Amino acid sequence: MAGAIMNGTKLQQRAAERAAELPGAGLEHPFGEGWEVFKVRGKVFMLLTQVTGEPMVILKADPEDAKSLQASHEHITPGYHMNKQHWITLTPGGGIDEKLVDELVTESYLLVLEKLPKSQRPVDPKTFGQSRS
Structure with missing residues (x-):
């Protein structure tokens, strides 16, 4: 069952968790204060900021x-200051719950992994998260 709708602090906290x-995955601050940048093997897969006054993922x-x-x-829009085709922005409200945040963060991570050379991938993006039988 889906979790509760999240406010801005919870949205960013859940995404970071x-x-x-x-x-x-690791956290960096290459753009200075106000930006948390999550990368895998040097490639960005998530940014957290409140530069517009509203928490964004x-x-x-x-x-x-x-x-x-x-x-x-309604609260998923094209990526803020990013390629609008390949990035999205989540803001608090309207059906954004923990389950959706977890799925979207994981999907973003896997999309970045798929572009890395196999030797640099910490996990196989095709099988990551699948339960073992």
């Missing part, structure tokens, strides 16, 4: 998934 669970997304998410969620 999920990112910290991902193998090889910026994630990589498949272009078709991004369109669908934006059409079905």
